Amino acid sequence: MLSEKTIGIVKSTAPVLEVKGKEITTHFYKTMFEAHPELLHIFNHANQQKGRQQTALANTVTAAAKYIDQLEVLLPVVKQIAHKHRSLAIKAEHYPIVGEFLLKAIKEVLGDAATEEILQAWAEAYGAIADIFIQVEKEMYEEAEQQKNGWKDFKPFRIVDKVKESQSITSFYLAPADGQGVPSFSPGQYVSLRINIDGETYLQNRQYSLSDSPNEKMYRISVKREDEGTPAGKVSNYLHECEIGYEVEVSAPAGDFVLDFKNRKPAYLISGGVGVTPLLSMLKTIVANDPEQEVTFIHAAKNSNVHAFGEEVKDSVALSNHARNYLLYSEPTSEDKRERKYDQEGYIDQAFLESVVKENDGQFYVCGPVPFIKAVVSELKQLEVKTENIHYEFFGPAINIEEPTPVQ
Template structure:
């Protein structure tokens, strides 16, 4: 991870924005605070209208609930605040970079995102989005996108280089399916090619990619690994989500619970994630979770003892 951070610092040094561009971008911070979510909503509308195939890469429930729009609005707002020192948001960049790699985001996606983000800014702000503002944001987006692409490439190279590692998605077979409670079921997954699997740090997750027969698009979900690293299988423990407070039912969790059985094959990305157990100090460790969030906590606890 140190190598990744130092390389990103080099990127920021090599691709510094001019003072005028930084000044303009930072001047838009109050505007983004007010209109950021409207801009990201419009961005996703434009993106999916122009590139419906990208619906295969997004969490549709988060889209419907507005979580994706809010997350992107917060990320854009933070980038604008720290455009003169992007190293300040490296923790968030690393977290998003892990997500992007797990979802299969590629370099060629970034220009598409940039184009539609600028158009969304123009749509929402109208005449307030002056040519100078759009030009400044185009430059800023180029630096931000470069930072993400460099980081995600390094994550991908690190994952592929380790024993049992791989890039993209790999076919895994369900070897065991264990009902843990009324709502939680564990799935034991082994690679179809019978090769080695990558080591992981307690707290990391894998991305599961499935396409239920009644769904027009592929669905991807991240699930924490729930058994010890170093075993010949991965285990995920999945809570079956239901429709609560007008939110859509869990498409993927329901599909796994109801339609995936022993012997079935699903696609899985290599382990990723930054919410991991830090054992670099001797301080007491407190583990706090709610609901199915205890999944990574149990693994951390088992590792500690």
């Protein structure tokens, strides 16, 4: 429990954190990695170089300042981040290191404005927040290890098959190197891959959605080949060149963007680009286990060259009398137009959604690039879809699209 004095001081820092937050977190990561380079084995280097990790942490710290007296408001965000931490093997012993360098960064960026009173209040607040993360993650580690075929941290897997799905996306089938089975997962979850790339000083970590329905033998991930030479392209290009039999380390499935099996309302699965992967897992699971469930699958892609899983989606939809499938191309090729390979040219907009959404009280799952998600979520709200019925996931650090709703 934090004192009223501590809460008041921390809340008073929220306005300055909104302005200086990213500067603080950028300085924090720089100094922490200089002192503890071993932590570079854990963090996603591409997100660091793009500034996405710094932005995500700045948003989290600012939200913590605003809601330090209502930490329960942040619990959904805490759980989302904790899933990522567990999948990357971040442990309790890392939190004191983070706290030390975060406080130093606040002091060094804010200068004299960061008084001893403010630093002490933030030290207490960080300790309380860290304790919440440590406890939540402890339970997640135990759950991952104790489930059937479960394990803790990372486990060696082999690539047992590769399938090219489009010009840019390839699927990788991963099976445990020890010949054991794999634990089940909730459709929508992801795994972390840890890869030792020749010539790189540090291990590379990336998280990829599981793109098939659960089975007990192997996992499937589907990876977009990013531009070579970019931070994001380092691992994806390396993976695309790997041969069958190559060994990687894999964490147990994680993530809270999952299909709600208990809710029988119609499900709308809306994806853009490679964001199709977790929603394909949801679609295949729904039609295989509950053919009476109404489900609408909506996918947006540039054209057929980069469109993945078109036939797989059609085959899945055909298994149910209550499933529909819509495809939009923003830049269809001449062949696409001639053979009419899509349902509509352009983007998913409000007019399109109005034409296909039958019930605005259904469950809506959205995945894709951040601008895509922001646009679709905004359009769904224009259709009076309730916020609690909209679930979204994008690839990268946890960045809130909207503010948490305070508890009244």
